[in-house]
Structures are given as structure tokens and as C-alpha cells.
Amino acid sequence: MSASPGRIASKKRPGRRADVAERTATGGTGPAASGAPVLIKTRGLTKEYEDLVAVDHLDLDVRAGEIFGLLGQNGAGKTTTILMLLGLTEPTEGAARVVGLDPSRGPLEVKRRVGYLPDAVGFYGEMSGRENLRYTARLNRLEKSVMDETIDAVLEQVGLTDRADDRVETYSRGMIQRLGIADALVKDPDVLILDEPTTAIDPLGVTEILELLRSLVEERGMAILLSSHLLNQVQSVCDRIGIFSAGRLIGQGTMAQLAERFGEGKQILEVGLDLHGDAEKARARTVLGAVSGVTSITGGARPGDPWHLEVEHGADPAAVRSGVLAAVAAEHLPLTSIRAVVPSLEDIYRRAVARPGGSRVERGRATAGEVPA
Amino acid sequence: MTSTTSAVEPAVRTPAEDTTTPSRARSIPRAGWMVIASKEFGDHILSSRFLVLAIIMAVAAAVPLYFISGQIRDAPSGATGFPALFIALFWLTPTVNDQISLPSVVGFLALVGPLLGLAFSFDAINGERANGTLPRLLSQPIHRDDVINGKFAAGLAVIAMVVVVMILGVTSFALIRLGVVPEAVELLRIVLWILVTLTYIALWLAFGLLLSVGIRRAATSALVGFGTWLLLSFFGGLIVSLINGIVAPLTTTSGEDVLKNIGVREMLQRLLPDTLYREASLTLLNPQVTTVSTPATLGQYAQAQQRIPSLFSLDQSFILIWPQVVGLVALTVACFALAYVLFMRQEVRA
Numbered sequence: 001m002s003a004s005p006g007r008i009a010s011k012k013r014p015g016r017r018a019d020v021a022e023r024t025a026t027g028g029t030g031p032a033a034s035g036a037p038v039l040i041k042t043r044g045l046t047k048e049y050e051d052l053v054a055v056d057h058l059d060l061d062v063r064a065g066e067i068f069g070l071l072g073q074n075g076a077g078k079t080t081t082i083l084m085l086l087g088l089t090e091p092t093e094g095a096a097r098v099v100g101l102d103p104s105r106g107p108l109e110v111k112r113r114v115g116y117l118p119d120a121v122g123f124y125g126e127m128s129g130r131e132n133l134r135y136t137a138r139l140n141r142l143e144k145s146v147m148d149e150t151i152d153a154v155l156e157q158v159g160l161t162d163r164a165d166d167r168v169e170t171y172s173r174g175m176i177q178r179l180g181i182a183d184a185l186v187k188d189p190d191v192l193i194l195d196e197p198t199t200a201i202d203p204l205g206v207t208e209i210l211e212l213l214r215s216l217v218e219e220r221g222m223a224i225l226l227s228s229h230l231l232n233q234v235q236s237v238c239d240r241i242g243i244f245s246a247g248r249l250i251g252q253g254t255m256a257q258l259a260e261r262f263g264e265g266k267q268i269l270e271v272g273l274d275l276h277g278d279a280e281k282a283r284a285r286t287v288l289g290a291v292s293g294v295t296s297i298t299g300g301a302r303p304g305d306p307w308h309l310e311v312e313h314g315a316d317p318a319a320v321r322s323g324v325l326a327a328v329a330a331e332h333l334p335l336t337s338i339r340a341v342v343p344s345l346e347d348i349y350r351r352a353v354a355r356p357g358g359s360r361v362e363r364g365r366a367t368a369g370e371v372p373a
Numbered sequence: 374m375t376s377t378t379s380a381v382e383p384a385v386r387t388p389a390e391d392t393t394t395p396s397r398a399r400s401i402p403r404a405g406w407m408v409i410a411s412k413e414f415g416d417h418i419l420s421s422r423f424l425v426l427a428i429i430m431a432v433a434a435a436v437p438l439y440f441i442s443g444q445i446r447d448a449p450s451g452a453t454g455f456p457a458l459f460i461a462l463f464w465l466t467p468t469v470n471d472q473i474s475l476p477s478v479v480g481f482l483a484l485v486g487p488l489l490g491l492a493f494s495f496d497a498i499n500g501e502r503a504n505g506t507l508p509r510l511l512s513q514p515i516h517r518d519d520v521i522n523g524k525f526a527a528g529l530a531v532i533a534m535v536v537v538v539m540i541l542g543v544t545s546f547a548l549i550r551l552g553v554v555p556e557a558v559e560l561l562r563i564v565l566w567i568l569v570t571l572t573y574i575a576l577w578l579a580f581g582l583l584l585s586v587g588i589r590r591a592a593t594s595a596l597v598g599f600g601t602w603l604l605l606s607f608f609g610g611l612i613v614s615l616i617n618g619i620v621a622p623l624t625t626t627s628g629e630d631v632l633k634n635i636g637v638r639e640m641l642q643r644l645l646p647d648t649l650y651r652e653a654s655l656t657l658l659n660p661q662v663t664t665v666s667t668p669a670t671l672g673q674y675a676q677a678q679q680r681i682p683s684l685f686s687l688d689q690s691f692i693l694i695w696p697q698v699v700g701l702v703a704l705t706v707a708c709f710a711l712a713y714v715l716f717m718r719q720e721v722r723a
Binding site for chain 2: 079080083086088089108109111112114116118119120121122123124125126135136138139140141180183187
């Protein structure tokens with residue numbers, strides 16, 4: 001499956017591969033590749049409805065070769081933002097540039113180069129999946145000669161080749177979702193905007209889809225903006241994440257950056273010990289507590305439960321880790337696992353959303369540096 | 374604002390190259406609305422509602438024809454100089470026996486036409502919306518009005534096809550079974566009448582489109598559409614009489630009063646599109662019709678009584694019904710324009 005996007009890329013875009021190869025050689029397809037062109041850019045983007053501000057002064061940058069995740073509750077303004085990026089709704093204020101164009105002035109060219117998977121996507125039930133894609137291809141004025149080839153390729157990418165000629169009304173919700181992704185890819189876009197791409201897809205399918213997105217970004221240098229409320233998927237696939245709440249982007253950056261900003265500043269080591277009996281536990285607690293750099297110990301209440309060691313602020317986690325290992329080895333404690341606990345996106349998200357209005361100032365400071373003078 | 378623009382400008386490099394790459398060349402475009410129209414046309418032709426309407430139209434043509442054919446056959450021998458015999462097929466009111474008479478082909482079309490128009494448009498936009506296909510469709514590189522234009526064009530094309538096939542059926546029946554051959558002018562009258570018929574149905578198509586934009590649920594818009602049709606077709610006359618009775622009551626039997634009453638009724642009836650269509654059709658198809666209104670004063674009435682029956686030439690007939698045609702076109706344009714504006718201003722999301 002991972003070979004197919006490459007095949008399309010090489011067939012249809014001779015220029016792209018060299019570009020990608022160059023970028024991989026210099027070591028950065030990820031967000032770090034700050035030299036990559038910004039394909040989605042908004043400044044002060046605002047959408048007001050009569051009685052509510054759906055999107056409030058949004059500043060966003062998505063570069064080629066990265067997956068940006070928009071995270072937020074229902075009604076946080078994710079879909080409105082996406083519609084403004086596609087020129088499907090007019091911003092009240094502010095500007096957006098998608099592939100360097102203003103979507104509200106030149107929506108046609110933007111829509112030609114941006115693949116969009118809407119939330120709760122639908123297809124014409126009485127037509128087959130392939131026919132639906134062909135309709136999209138015709139609306140995009142694809143040449144007849146490349147049309148069938150492209151459609152075959154995208155169908156294979158999303159794993160629908162077997163069912164492509166069945167009527168869409170016989171598809172499951174997950175298959176429709178896959179077809180939606182295929183539909184967004186038919187036009188061979190530079191930017192992919194996916195609104196809740198993995199809802200209704202089974203867990204194995206989700207992994208496949210996320211792998212596909214990853215390969216599109218890496219091999220084709222696409223920029224992908226995806227909105228989701230499924231936190232661990234966003235965490236697993238996105239290079240950078242923007243947290244949306246009540247129309248405002250209250251934080252954006254990589255997981256590490258977000259963790260730093262919204263985390264509690266604590267580092268935690270998780271240690272698994274195979275202990276039986278209270279005496280053993282008490283002994284373990286003393287041993288672990290004696291390691292330099294460990295400030296407190298929690299957990300281990302039930303057998304099999306991991307222990308959480310909080311690392312002293314400023315202490316080198318690696319040193320603490322080897323300290324723990326040495327102590328455990330010296331005391332012959334039955335160690336089963338040891339790892340640093342990364343704050344999950346869920347923790348970050350909960351804290352970010354819960355944080356009172358002050359985040360606005362912070363956002364202003366964070367983005368000020370990014371605007372080229 | 375200006376600073377934002379300049380900040381954004383240098384952002385894109387790679388995609389800019391892309392536009393010049395030949396690999397991205399697209400075939401010379403069919404306009405977006407044509408792609409939509411051809412898809413919709415195909416959908417309509419294969420849909421079950423098309424089958425039902427084709428059957429209705431066939432019945433609308435065949436039943437009057439069956440009963441008229443006898444009358445027509447008798448006509449040449451009975452009345453010498455029966456004018457424009459061929460097209461009489463379309464407007465003659467067939468009589469089954471002394472009690473029962475059926476609507477003519479024109480009458481049938483006046484009744485069924487709206488049904489045809491509504492059936493192909495009542496779910497045009499809200500159907501897409503309910504299906505979840507509207508945002509996807511609008512995110513393709515087409516203008517938003519391509520959607521509504523394409524759908525209107527497709528509906529009109531299907532209707533034109535059905536109507537023309539039906540009328541060709543009637544004419545070929547006349548040629549083969551009755552041995553009546555049309556004259557050139559008669560054919561021209563038929564062509565003009567087809568255009569008037571299409572305008573009349575297009576009015577209802579545009580009305581259906583308007584409903585499909587304005588009403589979120591297809592079932593509701595169907596109900597409103599067919600309800601309006603029912604109201605105007607079957608209770609229209611009743612409502613007209615009611616208002617007529619209030620505005621120009623028939624208190625005395627004096628000639629002036631009666632004429633005033635009739636005048637007001639005619640005016641009210643012309644607010645109904647099917648009256649406009651009937652008047653336009655009958656005048657176009659029957660050169661004997663030289664007036665569509667009852668005289669407004671007793672003097673004119675007396676004059677009309679004394680007039681020698683004559684035949685209208687095509688241009689005279691056409692001038693006579695020009696207001697009706699303009700009325701139909703104006704109503705159609707108004708409905709479509711309203712649907713258009715509403716759709717352009719609507720949010721994509723429900």
C-alpha cells in the first residue's frame with residue numbers, strides 16, 4: 001500500500017520526487033523543515049455570526065510536509081475555519097492564504113488544489129464508488145486519459161478496490177469515509193483538509209488511513225490539516241497540533257512544545273515492579289525514595305500497578321533513570337519495566353481548555369515571532 | 374490588512390511551479406454546470422420518478438387522443454372549412470358522451486405540467502444537503518451557481534424531452550391514423566406552443582428549485598410544492614370566485630354589473646399560471662380564437678357580437694397572447710432568481 005502513492009507521484013509529478021529527496025537528505029520532512037513553503041496561512045481570521053463568534057482572530061501556519069491537527073470540542077469552530085479556508089464561507093475579518101491564494105477572492109484555484117473531506121461526507125447512493133469518483137474527476141476537469149488511472153490508484157490507496165463497483169448505498173459508514181478520502185485525493189491536491197477523517201473507521205482501518213496520510217506527506221510533500229476530537233489519533237499522526245476552544249486557538253505546536261506550555265512541569269518515571277506482600281512494597285518504597293532526584297512516589301497500591309516517581313525539577317531524567325536502575329539492581333528488586341511518562345495529549349488538552357482566558361495573551365506572544373517582518 | 378497581505382505573499386514556492394507543469398494540464402473544460410447537468414440528466418432518466426411521469430404523460434396524450442380522433446374524423450365532412458384541423462388535436466375537448474367531457478391535451482398539460490416540473494426539482498438542493506454531498510460538491514473547483522444552473526438545465530432538458538416526445542407522438546398518430554397532414558404554419562404554431570409549454574413547466578421547475586433551497590427537508594418541500602399545485606389547480610377557481618364575490622358582487626342583473634364581475638374574475642384568474650398557459654395555448658393552437666378577454670363595456674360587447682368570425686394569422690395570435698407569455702416568463706425568472714440568490718447566500722453547513 002505504501003508503494004502506491006509513490007507511484008502516482010512519480011507518474012504525474014516528475015518534479016516532486018527530487019524535491020522530496022532533497023528535503024529528506026537534509027533531514028527534515030517534519031515540522032522542523034521550516035524552509036518548506038507555508039501552504040495554509042491565516043492572520044486574524046474571524047467569523048462572526050449574529051450572536052456568536054465562531055472563529056476569533058485565528059493565526060495559523062501549515063507548511064508543506066507536515067500534518068497539522070486541529071483539536072477541539074464540537075462547535076469550537078474547526079469546521080467554520082475549514083470552510084473559510086476553502087472559500088465556502090466568507091470571513092468577517094482577517095485574511096487567509098491557501099496555496100498562496102486568497103480563498104474568498106479566487107476560490108476556484110484554491111478548490112482545484114485543495115482536497116477536502118467534509119464532516120459526515122456523503123455520496124450518491126445509487127452510483128458506484130468509482131462513478132462517484134469519476135464525477136469528482138470530471139468536476140475537476142481531469143483528462144480522460146489520466147482519470148481512470150488516478151481513480152484506480154486512489155481506490156487502492158484507501159483499500160476500496162474490491163468494492164469500487166458496488167453501489168455506495170451498500171457501503172458501511174467506514175467505507176464511505178475511505179471513499180471520502182479517495183475523493184479528496186482524486187484531484188491530486190497540494191493540500192488536504194480532512195474534517196474528522198477517521199470517524200466510523202475500525203481501529204485497524206484507522207492505522208491504515210493514518211499510515212496513508214503519513215506517506216502522502218512524506219512522499220508527496222503535501223500539507224495536511226485535519227480536525228478531530230479523537231485525541232490519541234491526533235497525537236499519533238500529527239506533527240503539530242492546534243488546540244481550539246470557543247473559536248480561539250489557545251495553543252499550537254508540537255507535542256513537546258504543548259507539553260511544556262500546558263504540562264505541569266513535572267517529569268515522571270514509571271517503574272514496574274513485580275512485588276508481593278506489604279513488606280516487599282515498603283522496602284521498594286524506601287529503596288526508590290532514596291534515589292537522588294526523586295521527590296515523591298505514588299502508585300503501586302495493587303499488585304502489578306506501576307509506581308510513579310516524580311523527578312525533581314531541574315534534575316537530569318537520564319541520571320535519575322540510571323540511579324533507579326542501579327538501586328533496583330543492588331537491592332534485587334524484580335523490575336519489569338521502566339519508562340518516562342510523556343504527558344498524553346488528553347492531559348494537555350484538558351489543561352489547555354481548562355486554563356482561564358489568559359491564554360489569549362500567550363497566543364499573541366507565541367505567534368508574533370512567526371510573522372515575517 | 375495590508376501588512377498581513379505582504380506577510381503572506383512569499384509563502385509559496387513549490388505549488389507555484391506546479392501550475393506551469395504540463396502534468397497538471399486539464400482537458401479543455403466543459404463548464405462546471407454542464408458536468409453537473411449531464412450527471413443530473415442521467416440520474417433523472419434512470420430514476421423511477423421519470424418512469425412514473427413518462428406514464429402520466431403518455432396517458433395525458435393518449436386518452437384525449439382516443440376520444441378526439443372520432444370527432445376529428447367527423448369534422449371534415451361535417452363542417453367545411455374547419456380551420457387548422459391538424460392542431461385541433463391538441464385543444465379539442467373530447468366528449469365521451471353528452472354528460473362527460475375530458476380535458477384536452479392542453480388541459481391535461483396545464484394540470485400535469487406542474488407535477489412534472491416539481492418532480493424534477495423539489496429535492497434538488499436539500500437532497501444534496503441531506504445526502505452530505507453538498508459540501509463535497511461545493512469544494513470542487515466550480516462556482517456555486519454552477520450547481521443550481523446545472524440542476525435547472527438538467528430538469529428542463531428532461532422535461533423538454535418528455536414533452537417533445539409526447540407531442541411528436543400525438544402528431545405522428547394524427548398523420549398515420551387520421552391521414553391529416555399539417556401545414557407549415559400549423560407546425561410553426563406547434564413549435565411556439567411547445568416553447569410556451571416548456572416555459573410553463575419551467576416555472577414550476579424553478580418554483581420547486583426555490584423550495585428545495587429554502588426548505589431543509591425534501592419531504593417538506595415536496596409537500597409544500599404539491600400542496601401549492603393542488604391549491605392552484607383544484608381550488609384556484611373556488612378562491613377566485615370567492616374573492617370575485619367580495620370585490621365585484623353580482624347584486625343586480627344589469628349588463629354593466631355582469632361585465633364588471635366577469636372582468637374582475639378574468640383578472641383574478643390571470644394571477645394563476647395555468648390560466649395564462651391555457652389562454653396562450655388555446656390562442657396559439659386555434660386561429661379561430663381572436664380574443665382572450667370578455668369585453669369590458671356593453672358597447673364593446675355589442676361590437677364583438679357583430680364581428681364577422683375570422684381567423685387569426687400566427688403573428689396576430691402571438692401578439693394577442695404576448696402578455697400571457699411575458700407573465701409566464703417573468704414568474705419563472707422571478708422564482709429562479711429568488712432560488713439563486715437564496716442559494717448563493719446560504720451557509721454550506723446546515
